[in-house]
Amino acid sequence: MARTRAQIARKHFTGTPPPRTPDAPPQLQRSNGSLVIIAAAVASVFLFWYFHLLALGQMTQLADGLAMPDMMVGGYDVGYVERLRAAMDDDARGQLSYLHKTAGTLFPLIFAFAWLLLIQLNTARRWLRWVLWSPVLLFVVADLWENIAIDTVLAQASPGAGDVLLASTLTVLRWVLLLVSLAGGAVSVFGRRRMVHHGPDGGGAGTTARSR
Numbered sequence: 295m296a297r298t299r300a301q302i303a304r305k306h307f308t309g310t311p312p313p314r315t316p317d318a319p320p321q322l323q324r325s326n327g328s329l330v331i332i333a334a335a336v337a338s339v340f341l342f343w344y345f346h347l348l349a350l351g352q353m354t355q356l357a358d359g360l361a362m363p364d365m366m367v368g369g370y371d372v373g374y375v376e377r378l379r380a381a382m383d384d385d386a387r388g389q390l391s392y393l394h395k396t397a398g399t400l401f402p403l404i405f406a407f408a409w410l411l412l413i414q415l416n417t418a419r420r421w422l423r424w425v426l427w428s429p430v431l432l433f434v435v436a437d438l439w440e441n442i443a444i445d446t447v448l449a450q451a452s453p454g455a456g457d458v459l460l461a462s463t464l465t466v467l468r469w470v471l472l473l474v475s476l477a478g479g480a481v482s483v484f485g486r487r488r489m490v491h492h493g494p495d496g497g498g499a500g501t502t503a504r505s506r
Contacts, residue, residue, distance in 0.1 A: 327415045334408030341404060345397040353393075356386035363444045364398070367469050369462040375453045387448050394441035402437040406430050409479050416482040426478040433471035440464035 350362045358381040363370055382390075409430045417423040443461035447453040 327411060331408055331412050331415070334404055334411070338401065338405040338408050341397055341401040345393065345401050349393050349397060353386070353390055356383075356389070357381040362390065363447075363461060363465055364440070366462070366465055369466045370458070371462070372453055372455055372458045375447050375458050375461075379448050379453070382448070387445075390448070391445045394445060398441050399438065402434045405475075406434045409475055412479050413482045416485070426482055429471050429474040429478055433468060433475050436464050436468040436471055440468050 346365065350365055353362050354360060357378055360374075360378050360381055363375070363378070366374075379387075410427055413423055413426045413430075417426060440461065443457065443464055447457045447461050450457065
């Protein structure tokens with residue numbers, strides 16, 4: 295008698311499910327993520343030093359000692375931009391624009407990558423993760439937009455008050471968002487450590503056995 299497919303399957307089925315390839319343990323995944331964060335954070339620190347402290351610092355030598363608009367944390371006005379433009383020739387303005395397109399673009403992107411990953415690995419609540427992500431994403435937008443705005447006002451023969459106000463606002467905003475982003479990363483890291491130490495109910499991670 296011919297056997298049905300179900301009978302053949304039951305004959306060859308041993309009752310033991312096929313072995314599964316185990317997923318990577320959470321500790322290994324977190325360790326790999328931490329290595330990526332460290333590498334991106336080191337690159338961010340280097341780019342911050344190179345762009346803000348070294349390159350823009352050297353640009354003052356091409357502008358009669360005047361600081362570049364990127365470093366004016368408190369903002370600037372039309373008069374300052376006009377003085378800066380008069381002190382810089384076309385080559386100096388071109389060099390500043392080149393810095394904006396290279397290190398000035400890489401820094402916010404790599405910093406954002408490192409900080410978004412840092413917050414993701416250390417923040418379990420989804421809503422809190424998005425709250426801490428928001429200033430980082432806004433920082434990237436403000437920083438890249440500021441580069442364009444500064445190059446625009448320095449390229450104008452007579453900078454308009456509206457364009458200068460936009461560039462100045464973006465400069466102040468990017469520094470504020472950078473500080474808020476750094477604070478958000480610290481909140482995610484120390485918040486997770488506190489949760490691991492005390493436990494989600496505040497009872498302490500070391501208290502694993504309770505009297506019954």
